[in-house]
Amino acid sequence: MNSNNDDECTDIYYDDQIEEEDDYSISDQFVQNALSQQNSQNVKKYNIIFITNIQQIYIQQKHSLVWKTTNDIYDIIxxxxxxxxxxxxxxxxxxxxxYNYYQWKKDALQSQYFENEDKARFQSGLQHSNLTKYNQPFKNTFVCPVCLDKTDQSDFLICNQSICKNCWYLYIKEKTQSEQGQVFFKCPFENCSLKVPHSFILKYLKNENEIKQYKKNIGKIYCMQSTTMKCCPYPDCQYAVENAYFTQQYVKCICGNVFCFKCGKDNHAPNTCYMAQEWEKKHSSESENLKWIQLYTKLCPKCRKPIEKIKGVII
Structure with a gap:
């Protein structure tokens, strides 16, 4: 081939790809047509686009982990x-x-809510199926059905079921203040499907620490239902990670602990999430068995194995 054609080929071929001309079974004319100036420019153009896309993906993966505090998550909500x-x-x-009922999916909320508003409201815990059966709020003194104290300090939801304010506080505190606390819970009265409103809960939480724990638990519920955000499972950690592109299964939290982004549990590599879950069940079951053995058996004085005594007979 002439020198001009060789110059055109340099953008596409490399030394280890060039073979002897005798090895080719196609004509020089066909090669020249295939490697026209236009084709060379197209190949160069697409190579640049391909490399640019790879670089963008790498940059996205490199910066895809975003750490947020529980306050950040509550602000998002x-x-x-x-x-x-x-x-x-x-x-x-x-x-x-x-929103919680629709698992924080905006499209589902906007498309399904208006199809059947009554059903969505009831299943979300917004209204009771039969409010007319409930009593009207007290007018003067009131006997709390929980603590049985007489008081004029009471509060009630739209279902009109009343308990004293102290019992309301204790009930709300019990529900919201543990690490596994609830945030969307029902009225304390049996057969009432109404859920306690957010503003009502905030009214009864007495200090910043209680409010902080409550909002933290709201963030946990949000992360549990999210596919791109997970809370660090370790106690007292205030961080969550947003892994938008799911570039890695195991992430290291700012607190220093490593956990599985897929299932939200402790680092269980090389086991799969399913294997780790099954092992946790087995371990929990064995722990219960061990507690029972410790409570209801003692060691045999001869063989030193656990034995149980029933009506004087050794089993």
Whole structure:
């Protein structure tokens, strides 16, 4: 081939790809047509695009882990709710419960809520199926059905079931203040499906630590239902990670601990999430068995194995 054709080929061929001309079974004319200037430019163009895309993917993966505090997560939730207030024409408390029912999926909320509003409200815990059967709130003194004390300090939800304010506080504190605390829980009265509103809960939490724990648990619920965000499972850690591109299964938290982003549990490599879950069940079952053995058996004085005595007979 002439020198001009050789120059055109340098953009595509490399030394280890060039073979002797005798090895080719196609004509020089065909090669020249295939490697026209236009084709060479196209190949160069697509190679540049390909390399650029690879670089972008690498950059996305490198910076895909974003750490957020529990306050950040609550702010995300609050903004999501506020965006839907005018669309749904509902209060903050109502939208919060409905959003949780739809697992924080905006498309599902907007497309399904208006198809059957009554069903969505009831299943979200916004209204009782038969409110008319409930008593009206007290007028003067009141006997709390929980502690049986007489008081004029009471509060009630729209179901009109009343308990004293101290019992309300104890009930809300019990539900919200543990690490595994609830945030969307029902009225304390049996057969009432109404859920306690967010603003009602905040009214009874007495200090910043209680409010902080409550909001942290809201963030945990959000992360449990999210596919791109998970809370660090270790106690007292205030961080969650957003892994938008799911570039790695195991992530190291700012607190220094490593956990599985897929299942949200402790680092269980090289086991799969399913294997780790089954092992946890087995370990829990064995722990219960060990507790029973310690409580109801003693060691045989001869063979030193656990034995149980029933009516004087050694089993």
């Amino acid at each position: 609050e903004n999501k709710v506020k965006q839907e207030l005018e669309i749904l024409n509902l209060s903050f408390d109502e939208v919060l419960l409905i």
